[in-house]
Amino acid sequence: MRILIAFGTRPEIIKLGPVYRALHKSGAHVDVFWSGQHIDLADGLLELFEIELTHSGTGVMQEPSLAGKFALITQQMQALLGPQQYDGVVVQGDTMTAAAGALAAFLNHVPVAHVEAGLRTGKLDSPWPEEFNRRLITIASTLHFAPTERSRDHLLREGVQSDLISVVGNTAVDALLYARSKLAGGYVPIDREIANLPRDRKLVLATLHRRENIGAPLDEILEALCELGNDGDKLIVLPVHPNPDIRAQVVRALGARPNIRLLKPLQYTDFVYLLSRSWTVVTDSGGVQEEAPTFGLQILITRESTERPEVVDAGFGTLVGSNRDAITAGVRRLTSSNAPQLLPARNPFGDGQAARRIAERIFSLRPLQQAAE
């Protein structure tokens, strides 16, 4: 069986790394198309998951418009999908690369397997354009790998055939457990600032990158972090996302403020190491919502809505939007005792076996092609 995996951003590599390894283990011939949608955030990930790139896109990072990126990636995927090249294409989540890859495959009658299928907020403008992208991918896909039962329900409501949906868990948990195994037995962080982080204050991790927060919402979130830095008993650590709009706003608000450390984006194992040392996380990240429960971490989600309600229902996540008082009160509550308030670590997003299940289903009795008929 010949499979093409297409990805372009840090979270896609993290979440498709385990799938790449499981497909390889099953004996598939796996090619990898890297669109270069986010070049600067992939450091170390290809090596960590031992991924060999077969094809790399060009010009996507430099293309300023999302429509332009979509067109470029679609064209570059088209060049790879000549007749009988692949039995299937695997995409993950909701990025422009995933959407363009799924469309190009569909238009070439190559069946698509969608990892992390069925996440919905029900609002096309939040997250934008991800809610649109993932709905487009669902229409173009043959196999749908849903992380949870709730994700399956969304797909059934959109008319997806139930025997083409597999509830497998989120491969974010597979990747996290794999990365954490690399930390076992005394990990020396790659980033020197992480290696030398003081231990005399309570570590509060923050990651902010959602488009819809840029501007006034992000300013209010940053004001909350500033106020928390002034408390003196906490150290706020924020790996700054390279999106130029976000970077400028964050540095302007938090640069050189007390008890706040602005870092370069961290390599994945360093970030996982920081998660293991954190008291709480203030974040608008999807992946971090899926990772926190493995550490028993309670987190504050700086979004108005989440397509991961399971993290809220299980007691790990609280939606705080960009409300300054909710953020400061939440962090102070979660750092009020003399040890992190960890919950029993039962991750609602899976057991770390999602990638194995995905590879088995793709190799199942009915090849992808038959399922597409």
Ligand SMILES: CC(=O)N[C@@H]1[C@@H](OP(=O)(O)OP(=O)(O)OC[C@H]2O[C@@H](n3ccc(=O)[nH]c3=O)[C@H](O)[C@@H]2O)O[C@H](CO)[C@@H](O)[C@@H]1O
């Ligand atoms: C709407 C939405 O939620 N969409 C999500 C978005 O992904 P995201 O929101 O999770 O994106 P980020 O937060 O950038 O990535 C997070 C990962 O990065 C690691 N990390 C973080 C900081 C750092 O300094 N170093 C790191 O290594 C961290 O451990 C984690 O694993 O698109 C994905 C692709 O389709 C989707 O799957 C996913 O639904």
